[in-house]
């Protein structure tokens with residue numbers, strides 16, 4: 235799940251709506267209850283139907299003009315205020331939402347028109363990013379240092395520090411490997427760890443467990459240009475994506491009401507006006523303004539943030555399981571019915587388990603449907619693979 239974080243007034247709600255506004259209802263969502271601050275966004279990936287020259291019948295996703303839209307959950311993490319890590323403001327709800335997110339899109343007002351408290355005024359998006367990082371660090375520090383005395387007592391029996399820390403941080407989804415990496419140059423005895431060591435560890439764990447992208451929102455405003463350059467200079471290790479949530483929402487709505495058709499190219503996003511006669515002079519001006527923005531930045535950036543979060547931060551790949559490797563279909567003849575999100579490094583057996591535990595347990599071998607060759611259980615899946623799993627009956 236991706237979390238949207240940002241202080242008030244930076245355009246987070248607009249961003250959330252632009253990402254999650256339902257266009258077409260699709261069944262088979264892999265999610266059960268959707269809370270009010272959660273929504274479904276779609277990551278986009280080239281569908282193999284184009285290359286294979288087939289017409290697909292998606293079930294768990296949708297395909298428009300050869301682009302597969304795969305549903306993912308997005309959570310609007312409300313309540314970022316100074317001291318939120320201590321439960322100020324929205325209290326535990328804020329912390330709970332943070333815990334659930336695998337990665338973040340950190341939304342800042344790149345125009346600098348939002349001040350520290352989230353009011354209209356003078357602000358600095360570079361400072362806002364720093365502030366958020368501190369909040370996250372303090373949040374992890376608080377979890378880490380909670381009942382530290384008790385942990386030290388336990389350490390007298392349990393010598394495995396990594397295991398102790400993993401227990402302490404349960405809920406944050408950090409692997410033992412990552413903890414080991416983070417404490418590699420720390421003293422072997424927990425007794426010797428000082429407060430600044432714990433703070434440093436919190437910082438490292440945040441980097442590992444909560445990767446994020448910076449959405450430099452309101453990029454359409456003139457003051458944004460300079461701030462975007464500063465953000466890129468200041469946060470070289472991070473992806474800074476100029477966005478205009480307002481333009482994305484406007485385009486989505488214009489398309490829904492049949493005024494335009496959006497066109498997506500690998501390089502650039504554009505739109506075609508379907509009926510000029512329906513446009514008021516005001517709408518025409520707005521669309522000209524939007525076109526200028528797209529010419530300058532290539533896209534509204536909103537969809538790009540979600541795609542980058544999955545494909546870049548979380549190392550996701552898309553794999554298409556099929557039951558008939560000749561027709562690329564399921565038993566009913568639906569071509570490329572499901573698009574599964576997997577991670578780089580996942581194997582054919584992992585895919586079988588993801589489809590069904592039983593299929594994982596009965597796994598015999600897999601078939602690469604394009605090349606019609608057999609693959610072993612340890613075959614490392616690649617992006618856009620089409621795979622049939624063969625299992626013991």
Ligand SMILES: Nc1nc2c(ncn2[C@@H]2O[C@H](COP(=O)(O)OP(=O)(O)OP(=O)(O)O)[C@@H](O)[C@H]2O)c(=O)[nH]1
Nearest residue numbers: 241242243244245246247248451452477478479480
């Ligand atoms: N120019 C411009 N304005 C934007 C953009 N995104 C949002 N806004 C405007 O910024 C203001 C705040 O947007 P919201 O989406 O309500 O901001 P928020 O961060 O969710 O704020 P809270 O609801 O107070 O938490 C609104 O007036 C939006 O229309 C953008 O990309 N460009």
